[in-house]
Amino acid sequence: MSTPMLKVAVLVAPAIHPVSGRPCTHPADSAALALGLKLAGSSERLTVLYAGAAADEALAGYLAQGASCVTVLPTAEDADIAPLLAAQIADAELVLCGTRAGGGQGSALLPYQLAEELEAPLLPDALSVAIKGGSVEIEQFLPKGQRRSLAAALPVVVTVHERAVPALPYSHARKEAGKVRRLMPVAAKAAEWRYEPAGRRARPLVAASRASGHERMLGAIAADDGKTTGLVVKQGDPVEKAQVLLDYLRDHQLVDF
Amino acid sequence: MTFTLAYALTGLFWLGAALLSLGLVRRAALWRQGRAAPVALGWLMTIPKRYFVDLHHVVARDPFIAKAHVAVAGGAVAVLALAALNYGLMLYLPALDALMLLAALLMLFGAVLVRSRRKAPPARLSKGAWNRLPKSLLAFAVGSALAALLALSGNAFGAAAQGLALLALAGLVLGGAELALGVGLGGPMKHAVAGLLHLAFHPRQDRFSGDKRSTDLKPINLVGKDYGVETPADFAWNRLLSFDACVQCGKCEAACPAYAAGQPLNPKKLIQDMVTGMAAGSGPAYAGNPHPGQAGKVRQGNPHQPIVGGLLDPETLWSCTTCRACVEECPMLIEHVDTVVSLRRHVTLTRGEVPGKGREALANLRDTDTVGGYPLAARYHWAIDLNVPVLLPGEHTDWLLMAGEGAFDMRYQRALRALVKVLKAAGLKVAVLGEVEPDCGDLARRLGDEATFQQLAGKMMNTLGRYRFNRIVTPDPHLFHCLKNEYPVLGGRYDVEHHSQVLADLLERGAVPLKADAAPLPATTYHDPCYLGRYNGETDAPRRVFKGIGIKVVEMERSGRKGRCCGWGGGASFTDIPGERRIPDMRMDDIRATGAEQVAVACPNCTAMLEGVVGPRPEVVELAELVAARLAN
Incomplete structure (x- = not known):
């Protein structure tokens, strides 16, 4: 599976637990880490990188899931981290x-x-990643069970879907053995956010008819009084009655024989 | 002639003694592969008391084999002691020969009894060398009796004396070899020496101190990178010694719920696997039942090779419900649950490979302080209309009610509401902790995640330290056991009672206003939770509650300290190792066998497991619900 000498960088960030609000691992980042461990083959060729302001403990989950060292690029809360990360992982192939x-x-x-900073192609939402010579092939996640194969030449940025591979199980021993290495804080320009007033709310759709569902149902079905669009067949033998039904179904293209 | 025999006996005695000593040294070298353990030589003095009181207390539950063992072991020890005196020291006194004859006859009687049981042995007994043992004992008894008789008879036997002397020597050599060589070669008789030493150097010394039950798991030093047991050599040496004490009687096997359910765990085989690992072999001599579904598998073991994956399948490890039925039954006082948890600790702490939903439960405990991943603020939602005050720092309450994880289970919330109603009707000042109550860490600890346990325990003790209360009451035996027995060593000492104990006292004091007994009560049986009954010896309080509300309990065959597990304990319902049957289904069959229409439970987990049994079955009711139903309006 692993290709010799492939340099892999994995970007991780702590998530906020939906129930307790505590920092925890994010399933997609954990999947990326598990893939990275598999593809890099050894921890020397794997860089696990985080840029941000979270405390070391918030990253402990990734150590427990197999990262032997998480490199932290300390930045301010609102920093634009893409150029900083790009500078750190410029030599990574994947x-x-x-x-x-x-x-x-x-x-x-x-x-x-x-990807723009690195001038590398981006393969989004990967479920599996395979290295073939100098290129990467991924199976891309699409909704409703659809999948698509994408390929690009190295170096490449791949975003990993959370269902790609199961994360390594949480291990206390790995957490204790792993290290968080903090780089020198870099002054970064704040991300440029342009604020705009939100547009008008979409107007709810107006129903075509104001009649109640019951009334519309009564209008659609057949009755003896002839006021409705339906037809009640009482005359004739069963074959003729069946013929009426069959004609109706054919008219409405509900059967094709 | 007699003198020639006497000299031969002297020679034989010293030869046997030398071989035995060599064997003991050989076996001791195996034990000493283990880690150091804090022991004192003076503990050897405790052997007689521990043997005649603690060990015999367990053996005496089976009166036949107890009597047989007293006769055969007592006779053999007496014969050996007299032989040492009379022939070892070359006294050759006829009076001692007479005593030896009596001792030999006693031993013969015992050996005949032991032999008779081997005619149609129960399935739990190991065969092989253990079937040979009664024959060896018979040979030794006959040989020593004959030798003593010859010494006493002078020349009465005449020409036959020579033949009889040879017969006596043959018996003594054959029978004596079982002991003299058996210890060094790991034969059945190693149990005598290892068993006695195990009594002295037992890893749980507090088992023998008064009426305290030593059932708490011991903490490990995580800071010192102690991550449990990986190889046989990682066990403390006195644990290795304890494995050698096993007599393969299979009492543990007969009591084990996982074994009965066909899950791949046989506690007897587990201990023998440890012996195989310690002595480096493949255990071909083992002639007992295998782990279910693993018959015929040959596994290599080595003191320095990982146990899990080699000697043991991980599934064997995760089948255990930590119910302690095996430990309760073991006549050699071996600690099976400690062994299982030590091995689990290594798997969980270093690799995290907990099967089934165990991994998810542990992640939830780390991230949310609850097993099910619930918001802490929801723990007391069920009490919202019951006006139970949430304790604030600085306030004081008599009773602190801790609901535990059962508070998130909609079925168990009914029981909790009933409990609160009864406590209030009795006029108790009760409060809860509300959203600051974390999990006690019981599940994490049994699944081997000592790190998460210690973290949760620290959190719990920290929280409890901020509040003022007299006593804690909880309906959860697991929480009860943790707080009462496992927190003290970490520095948390609380006055904690199980709700059955509180209810029993209230009913006996007449503090609960009961309405007059009107409707006839359905036949009721009671399922003892392991963590209340076996772990804490509390089988009486729930029965006092039934008495207080006028319910006559139809007891199950396996009840009280012998109660059978519901299948939840030790995280077994999370790891969910497949077997041929489900443990709660078997327990429900026990309940059905009594003909009871309802079964009373006193544990949120037993409630969940028994409620989960499908099909027509007796009603599952909680103790508190039964009391609440009798409350006067």
Whole structure:
């Protein structure tokens, strides 16, 4: 599976637990880490990187899931981290990150900005990643069970879907053995956010008819009084009655014989 | 002639003694592969008391084998002691020969009894070398009796004396070899020496101190990177010694709920697997029942090779419900549950490979402080209309009610509401902690995640330290056990009672206003929770509650300290190892066998497991619900 000497960088960020609000691992980042471990083959060729302002403890979950060292690029809360990350991982051939981070500055836009900075193609939402010679092939997640194969030449940025591979089980021993390495804080320009007033709310659709559902149902079905559009067949033998039904179904293209 | 036999006996005695000593040294070298353990040589003095009181207390539950063992072991020890005196020290006194004859006859009687049981042995007994043992004992008894008789008879036997002397020597050599060589070669008789030493150097010394039950798991030093047991050599040496004490009687196997359910765990085989690992072999001599579904599998073991994956399948490890039925039954006082948890600790702490939903439960505990991943603020939602005050720092309450994880289970909330109603009707000043109450860490600890347990315990003790209360009452035996027995060593000492104890006292004091007994009560049986009955010895309080509300309990065959597990304990309902049957289904069959229409429970987990049994079955009711139903309006 692993290709010798492939340099892999995995970007992780702590997520906020939906119930307790505590920092925890994000399933997509964990999947990216598990893929990274598998593809890099050894921890020397794997860089696990985080840029942001979270405390070391918030990253402990990734250590427990197999990262032997998480490198932290300390930045301010509102920093524009894409250029900083790009500078750190410029020599990586394969950059893996979760489709979207669970918190911090790693929005779903980050992989695109990063790919732009690195001048590398981006393969989004990977379920599996295979290295073939100098190129990467992924199976892309699409809704409703659809999948698509994408390929690009190295170096490449791949965002990983949370169902790609199961994360390594949480291990206390790995957490204790792992290290968080803090780089020198870098002064970064704040991300440029343009604020605009939100547009008008979409107007709810107006129903074509004001009649109640019951009334519309009565209008559609047949009755003896002839006022409705339906037809009540009482004359004739069963074959003729069946012929009426069959004609109706054919008219409405509900049967094709 | 007699003198020639006497010299031969002297020679034989010293030869046997030398071989035995060599064997003991050989076996001791195996034990010493283990880690150091804090022991004192003076503990050897405790052996007689522990043997005649603590061990015999367990053995005496089976009166036949107890009597047989007293006769055969007592006779053999007496024969050996007299032989040491009379022939070892070359006294050759006829009076001692007479005593030896009596002792030999006693031993013969015992050996005949032991032999008779081997005619149609129960399935739990190991065969192989253990079937040979009664024959060896018979040979030794006959040989020593004959030798003593010859010594006493002078020349009465005449020409036959020579033949008889040879017969006596043959018996003594054959029978004596079982002991003299058996210890060093790991034969059945190693149990005598290892068993006695195990009594002295038992890893749980507090088991023998008064009426305290030593059932708490011991903490490990995580800071010192102690991550449990990986290889046989990672056990403390006195644990390795304890494995050698096993007599393969299979009492544990017969009591084990996982074994009965066909899950791949046989506690007897588990202990023998540890022996195989310690002595480096493949255990071909084992002639007992295998782990269910693993018959014929040959597994290599080595003191320095990982146990899980080699000697043991991980499934074996995760089948255990930590119900302690095996430990309760073991006549050699071996600690099976400690062994299982030590092995689990290594798997969980270093690799995290907990099967089934166990991994998810542990993640929830780490992230939300609850097993099910619930918001802490929801723990007391069921009490919202009952006016139970939430304790604030600085306030004081007599009773602190801790609901535990059962508070998130909609079925168990009914029981909790009933409990609150009864406590209030009795006029108790009760309060709860509300959203600051974390999990006690019981599940994490049994699944081997000592790190999460210690973290949760720290959190719990920290929280409790901020509030003022006299006593804690909880309906959850697991929470009860943790707070009462496992927190003290970490520095948390609380006065904690199970709700059955509180209810029993209230009813006996007449503090609960009961309405006159009107409707005839359905036949009721009671299921003892392991963590209340076996872990804490509390089988009486729930029965006092039934008495207080006028319910006559139809007891199950396996009740009280012998009660059978519901299948939840030790996280077994999370790891969910497949078997041929489900443990709660078997327990429900026990309940059906009594003909009872309802079964009373006193534990949120037993409630969940028994409520989960499908099909027509007796009603599951909680103790508190039964009392609440009798409350005067």
